[in-house]
Amino acid sequence: ATQPPRLSVIGTGYLGATHAAAMAALGFQVVGFDTDPTKVAALSLGKVPFYEPGLDELLVEQVESGRLRFTSDVADAVASSDVHFVCVGTPQQATSHAANLSHVEAAVRAVAENLVGDALIVGKSTVPVGTASRLRGLLAETAPAGVRAELVWNPEFLREGKAVQDTLHPDRVVVGGASARAEELLRTVYAQPVAEGAPFISCDLPTAELVKVSANAFLATKISFINAIAGVCEAAGADVTVLADALGHDVRIGRQFLDAGLGFGGGCLPKDIRALMHRAGELGAHHASRLLQQVDEINMGQRERVIAMATEACGGSVLNRRIGVLGAAFKPDTDDVRDSPALNVAAALHLRGAQVTVFDPQASDTARRTFPTLGYAASAEDAVQGTDVVLLLTEWPELVALDAGRLAALTATARVIDARGKLDAQAWRAAGWEFTGLGRIAA
Numbered sequence: 504a505t506q507p508p509r510l511s512v513i514g515t516g517y518l519g520a521t522h523a524a525a526m527a528a529l530g531f532q533v534v535g536f537d538t539d540p541t542k543v544a545a546l547s548l549g550k551v552p553f554y555e556p557g558l559d560e561l562l563v564e565q566v567e568s569g570r571l572r573f574t575s576d577v578a579d580a581v582a583s584s585d586v587h588f589v590c591v592g593t594p595q596q597a598t599s600h601a602a603n604l605s606h607v608e609a610a611v612r613a614v615a616e617n618l619v620g621d622a623l624i625v626g627k628s629t630v631p632v633g634t635a636s637r638l639r640g641l642l643a644e645t646a647p648a649g650v651r652a653e654l655v656w657n658p659e660f661l662r663e664g665k666a667v668q669d670t671l672h673p674d675r676v677v678v679g680g681a682s683a684r685a686e687e688l689l690r691t692v693y694a695q696p697v698a699e700g701a702p703f704i705s706c707d708l709p710t711a712e713l714v715k716v717s718a719n720a721f722l723a724t725k726i727s728f729i730n731a732i733a734g735v736c737e738a739a740g741a742d743v744t745v746l747a748d749a750l751g752h753d754v755r756i757g758r759q760f761l762d763a764g765l766g767f768g769g770g771c772l773p774k775d776i777r778a779l780m781h782r783a784g785e786l787g788a789h790h791a792s793r794l795l796q797q798v799d800e801i802n803m804g805q806r807e808r809v810i811a812m813a814t815e816a817c818g819g820s821v822l823n824r825r826i827g828v829l830g831a832a833f834k835p836d837t838d839d840v841r842d843s844p845a846l847n848v849a850a851a852l853h854l855r856g857a858q859v860t861v862f863d864p865q866a867s868d869t870a871r872r873t874f875p876t877l878g879y880a881a882s883a884e885d886a887v888q889g890t891d892v893v894l895l896l897t898e899w900p901e902l903v904a905l906d907a908g909r910l911a912a913l914t915a916t917a918r919v920i921d922a923r924g925k926l927d928a929q930a931w932r933a934a935g936w937e938f939t940g941l942g943r944i945a946a
């Protein structure tokens with residue numbers, strides 16, 4: 504039998520660290536490369552530099568098994584592997600909506616320059632359509648003569664908070680631009696998820712690149728759709744939470760991603776829809792561009808809406824008012840505050856003169872690093888103590904389950920705004936709260 508391919512993972516951030524650990528768990532020899540030596544040192548000890556349920560355990564297990572190691576020497580990583588997964592970030596550019604591709608280009612160049620034999624380069628980062636074919640040009644220019652190097656695209660769909668599960672049990676495996684040999688190699692790498700039922704979809708390069716951004720654009724559109732309808736609900740005296748449940752029973756629609764509220768944030772959805780908006784515009788696909796522009800505007804408008812509701816609850820101005828904020832992460836089960844709607848609202852209220860105290864079960868440290876001037880409490884109780892209004896901004900289960908009666912006694916006025924549609928309005932009202940929710944009937 505032929506030897507199983509040895510794998511390298513270039514870039515060990517969120518995506519790369521999870522992919523490396525998961526591939527080792529599937530039985531492959533894996534080396535993770537990162538330019539940041541402190542990241543490499545932490546990962547080598549089995550320490551994950553961010554909060555992701557289950558990843559610590561998996562990493563320790565795989566490092567101890569001897570299948571997984573990390574290095575900051577790219578030549579070492581490349582020379583010890585046959586398949587190289589590019590997992591570096593594609594952040595939004597500082598001055599436009601376009602994606603910054605410098606890390607992806609640097610990664611492909613670094614792999615290409617260090618190739619010592621035939622190799623397969625597999626792009627996993629989220630990139631604007633057309634990038635992979637340009638990277639092929641870069642690879643052809645940079646790879647040593649006599650080496651057969653192929654580049655394909657294999658987008659990653661993992662969610663934060665469910666990264667391990669999503670990587671080990673993906674809904675589908677999409678591979679773009681693969682030759683017969685490349686496809687065979689990747690079918691070997693993904694044999695287990697495919698055996699469990701994940702479809703293996705082989706397509707051209709641009710389709711593979713677009714599947715990823717379209718998936719994110721669709722999810723974002725679904726959220727902005729329900730948030731737009733929430734506005735109609737409020738004006739008409741309807742309840743969007745009940746409406747979403749009723750809509751969700753239609754199998755063509757489905758209940759997921761129909762939670763109205765503060766909207767989407769994080770390191771992916773916002774930047775990916777903006778990058779697609781930009782790229783679609785460049786390609787002359789103006790309908791897609793305009794649609795996504797609306798999706799983004801509706802989403803950002805939700806933050807303004809919650810700021811306005813908080814201001815109203817404080818009697819027209821938040822100046823010197825005490826506001827308790829429950830949740831800072833962009834969603835539950837993560838300590839990620841990148842483009843977090845919750846932290847964004849908290850910071851805006853602080854800038855308008857409110858005394859804001861934030862509690863988050865996991866994200867206080869990352870939030871403090873981003874916004875050191877906000878107040879941070881060690882518990883939900885401490886955060887709401889003596890406040891004029893309480894905002895639920897991230898629906899952590901432990902925040903949703905808080906005892907409304909016990910909390911009411913701690914605040915000055917027992918006013919709450921549920922910006923995630925997750926609190927039991929009846930129970931909170933019964934406990935004495937003046938309760939307001941987005942897209943829900945006022946008390």
Ligand code: UDX
Binds near residue numbers: 761764
């Ligand atoms: C997303 C995609 O789901 C994933 O497939 C892709 O690879 C990366 O981007 P992630 O950023 O981890 O994953 O978060 P996700 O769970 O999709 O949530 C995105 C945002 O939408 C969060 O801010 C969440 O609070 C918000 N959201 C989600 C809603 O506002 N309403 C909903 O009904 C669902």
